[in-house]
Amino acid sequence: MGAFDRERLAMLVQPDRVHRSVYSDPAIFELEMERVFGYAWLILGHESQVRHAGDYFTTRMGREPVIVVRHDDGSVRVLVNRCAHRGSMVCAEGRGNTERFVCPYHGWSYDRGGRLHAMPFESGYAGKLGELGLHAAPRVALYRGFIFASLAESGPSLEDFLGPACASFDDLVDRAPGGELEVTGGVFKHAYNGNWKLMLENHLDGAHPAWVHASSVAVARGAPDPGPPGEEHYYDIAVRQMRQNGAPDAVWEAVGVWTTRFGHGYLGDYHNDDRLVVGLGNPVFAEYHRMLAAKVGEAEAKRILGVTLWNSIIYPNCSFMSQFRQLRIVHPLAVDRSVVYTYSLRMKQAPPQMFRDTVAFANVVNGTASWVLTDDLEVYERVQRGFSSGAVEWLNIGRGHGRDVDEPDGTRRGGTGTSEIYIRAQMRVWLDYMTAGA
Numbered sequence: 001m002g003a004f005d006r007e008r009l010a011m012l013v014q015p016d017r018v019h020r021s022v023y024s025d026p027a028i029f030e031l032e033m034e035r036v037f038g039y040a041w042l043i044l045g046h047e048s049q050v051r052h053a054g055d056y057f058t059t060r061m062g063r064e065p066v067i068v069v070r071h072d073d074g075s076v077r078v079l080v081n082r083c084a085h086r087g088s089m090v091c092a093e094g095r096g097n098t099e100r101f102v103c104p105y106h107g108w109s110y111d112r113g114g115r116l117h118a119m120p121f122e123s124g125y126a127g128k129l130g131e132l133g134l135h136a137a138p139r140v141a142l143y144r145g146f147i148f149a150s151l152a153e154s155g156p157s158l159e160d161f162l163g164p165a166c167a168s169f170d171d172l173v174d175r176a177p178g179g180e181l182e183v184t185g186g187v188f189k190h191a192y193n194g195n196w197k198l199m200l201e202n203h204l205d206g207a208h209p210a211w212v213h214a215s216s217v218a219v220a221r222g223a224p225d226p227g228p229p230g231e232e233h234y235y236d237i238a239v240r241q242m243r244q245n246g247a248p249d250a251v252w253e254a255v256g257v258w259t260t261r262f263g264h265g266y267l268g269d270y271h272n273d274d275r276l277v278v279g280l281g282n283p284v285f286a287e288y289h290r291m292l293a294a295k296v297g298e299a300e301a302k303r304i305l306g307v308t309l310w311n312s313i314i315y316p317n318c319s320f321m322s323q324f325r326q327l328r329i330v331h332p333l334a335v336d337r338s339v340v341y342t343y344s345l346r347m348k349q350a351p352p353q354m355f356r357d358t359v360a361f362a363n364v365v366n367g368t369a370s371w372v373l374t375d376d377l378e379v380y381e382r383v384q385r386g387f388s389s390g391a392v393e394w395l396n397i398g399r400g401h402g403r404d405v406d407e408p409d410g411t412r413r414g415g416t417g418t419s420e421i422y423i424r425a426q427m428r429v430w431l432d433y434m435t436a437g438a
């Protein structure tokens with residue numbers, strides 16, 4: 001094969017360093033779209049976005065624009081949003097409900113399964129109707145209400161792919177009384193001038209907040225203390241979160257960070273204040289705890305609320321956080337351009353004020369006007385600019401290398417909380433995807 005045979009690719013990813021071209025070479029990016037995003041399971045959204053027959057939303061699988069739609073038979077279908085005629089995007093809306101998708105160019109229409117339903121001037125195409133339709137992702141599967149699809153005909157099952165990372169979704173869903181979550185308030189999108197991998201490498205990085213977020217830590221330290229339980233202000237979560245980002249090194253080193261075979265990973269919670277996590281003594285949280293216990297029993301409610309995970313990464317396109325019910329999906333646009341879709345999830349059977357915390361967290365941490373996300377975006381762009389320099393070929397991912405620990409549940413844990421084990425795991429599976437079949 002051509003320039004990127006197995007040996008060449010393997011040279012780029014070494015145990016404790018990665019070649020800059022992995023983040024900056026357009027040819028490698030093209031190969032990733034085919035071999036990573038064209039193969040792996042990709043999370044697309046949540047079933048609450050397509051509750052009824054005909055409900056749909058549009059998103060992306062790598063660079064493929066897709067429509068996720070609830071079919072008449074109740075199944076979820078994923079259709080490539082490209083007309084079988086001359087290639088126009090068929091659906092321009094972000095979401096809606098429809099009987100048929102009608103192409104704006106010449107009016108070909110498709111049913112909810114992507115089958116061609118009708119075309120104007122049909123006699124000119126006599127006999128061909130049955131063969132044409134929207135291309136459908138061959139594999140679609142759900143885990144705990146989250147919709148995944150793969151553009152490959154075969155590969156591991158979704159549950160094998162998720163492996164021990166199923167526990168992160170369980171944590172997210174089990175926290176909802178009755179297990180009911182819904183995407184609320186649409187999708188919030190932001191783009192950055194950097195490679196898609198930079199976001200996934202940032203969200204489990206316990207060594208960065210004290211530096212990247214130093215200015216907001218300083219502001220939060222000078223802000224008035226949050227109110228006592230039950231008398232908090234909307235913005236108190238911001239103050240608590242920003243102060244936590246300035247936690248001492250020992251706190252970060254004590255956080256657990258785990259990885260799985262397919263490059264997923266999750267970070268233990270690093271919050272040690274009396275409540276970032278909507279807990280202890282807050283009357284709304286006490287009511288929520290009571291509602292959860294009414295569904296699952298007190299012992300199980302305690303167990304569920306005792307799980308303290310921070311971000312989870314599902315490689316190659318998702319990051320989510322169960323305690324404030326945030327989910328982010330990264331879509332690669334070009335080697336140095338990515339767009340992130342952010343969703344907020346509401347627990348349907350929890351006190352309404354629990355969602356207020358979700359919205360507050362989304363605004364102060366995940367919004368582009370927040371003091372936290374803006375810092376991360378700035379640093380992604382600086383990193384990407386650094387890669388364009390040819391003077392230095394390698395970047396280092398060696399923090400904690402040689403100290404990774406195998407756990408009985410099949411995960412690997414970093415020897416310390418700031419280990420870069422999760423980047424090493426991501427790069428290992430990247431190489432597997434990129435060289436499969438090579």
Ligand code: FES
Nearest residue numbers: 083085086103106
């Ligand atoms: S491109 Fe869609 S109908 Fe012609």
Ligand SMILES: [Fe+2]
Nearest residue numbers: 208209212376
């Ligand atoms: Fe950050």
